[in-house]
Amino acid sequence: MVLKCTGIPTNEDLERVFPSKERLEKGPIVVVECFQRIPCNPCHTACSKNAIKEFDDINNLPVVEEDVCNGCGLCVSKCPGLAIMVVDMTYSEKEAILKIPYEFLPLPEEGELVLGLDREGKAVDKVRVVKVLNTKAMDKTPVLFIAVKKEDIKRVRNIKLQEKEKKFQTACCSDLIEKNSKLSKDTVICRCSDVTLEQIRGLIKKGYTTFDEIKRISRVGMGPCQSRNCGQLVLREISQMTGTPISKLMLGTYRPTTKSIKLGEIAEAVDGGEHND
């Protein structure tokens, strides 16, 4: 029940999918934290050893042949739910290796010390990034090899970059824009309507303090991107200049259509009677 409500497996849930102690001592092996029956099988098709058996019913949970799996990790980046990792207890006397999928940017560097997080996102301990794999075949789901204390292998499941992430955030703050980055007052914030950072700031100074007001007076967000690119940037400027937390600011109105379409195409569809009711 806890798993269903929170998405976080309990120790009991984990025991059901974790390999036996004996198997862990033999070498790397996959751990598939897949608890919900859904129609999904890329873990099976990814495995060159057929260690994750073919599904009788595609809704079934994956079954791992512990003796066949060699912990190669091919399946880790293939799981759309990021539910798979590899554990290698034979790495060193005190440390084990976890191979985990990681879809955040920036990626850590090899050798970097990062914060190990548990399944709720709470800090566990510092862990070391041993290897970063990010090949084309992984299709933007890189795999990190992290060295963790052996007693933590059932707790650590993700990592958080420390100093680097902080830098990444502050680089977005407008007071540092001129100092730290290539952004300047001439930087175009709205690429559909060519509105610059300086123009946006000028409008906020004049008292336009909602996205929709700035949109109407400057055409920001009225172009094909429908504010997907500029919306957050403008909100950040409003937040910076008015002191209102960004979470309290109103997003602009999103309008149909999502994607531009020729008027003739709509009219033809009407003529063809394809969606008249």
Place this chain on the structure above:
Amino acid sequence: MIKTAEVVIIGGGISGSSIAYNLAKKGVKNIVLLEKAYLSSGATGRCGAGIRQQWGTEMNCRIAKLSCDFFERANEELDYEEDIEFKQEGYLLLSSTDKEHQQFIKNVELQNSLGIPSKLLTLEEAKEIVPFLNTEGLVSATYCEKDGHLNPFHATQAYANAAERLGVKIYKFTEVTGILIEQGKIRGVKTTKGNIATNIVVNAAGGYAQLIGKMVKLDLPLYSERHQILVTEPMETILKPMVMSFSLNMYCQQVPHGGVIMGRGDENEPRDFRITSSWQFLDEMTTTVTKLLPPLKNARLLRQWGGLYNMTPDRQPIYGAVDEIEGFYLAVGYSGHGLMFGPATGLLMAEIILQEECTIPIDMLHLNRFRKGELIFEPSVV
């Protein structure tokens, strides 16, 4: 927030902003403008932004001409540091039946008598203005080169800035929740940010004007009707004038930045203040416009939105005081033409409130016309 005011104007669209400016210009102090969202967030900012003088009633013609003349010099008169983007590239109105053609003949005669330079055109002459016009099913056209288009956000802001320089206080994101009356006289307004004592309230609430009326137990002959608009991605300039057809119930114009704006009405729309977008509108609009203006088949739909026409039974606005409530004034019911009437609305309402002689005699647009049944219907509305 301020506690007392000489005049409280409800509504931060073109009408409210123009009334505030005109009153302040005539020397009234302590004017407050209340807007529940931001300036031009309602019908003003959602409209097709066309400015036309080709009307079918004398009142609408005169009000429109007075307003159009003002828009020509608005940037200077209002000392606006930007531009209201008023472009006079004409309106081409199309008739589809002989009855409509006969009406056009009468309209042009009326318009010319009031100094509006409109012309009756044959379809061949219409094609000289819009060469790709599909004239199938059309009978004739009228054209006025002085009609045009402007930017409603800037026009409203121009009025608001000028008003503020004259001392008007504008409260955005401040919604009126009630109106205080004692013995048939206005005493104040209640808002989400506190009460303001005042003897004069002007209802310029656009699509929500009847709700403000209800606050003083007045059942105004108004309803709000959703009208939808779409705009295409910018393209090379191919269409100069606004093209409009009452039979086809549509209008279409390419605006200065290159996008083509078009809209249509539907009198079967629900009258429940909804301003959501519907796919039925896309079907009807694209079918109609691509038949009339075939090159627009290749224009790409960018955005779609809706807004409210505040409709009166005779499609002319209601201007003036309300007999039974001292201090309560109406500037409502533009039936889709509030933006283009904005300058006249401000001037005339200021004159009415200050009991001056009106630039245009507008007694016949008083609320009492509905009580007496003295209606003159405007035939030319989309």
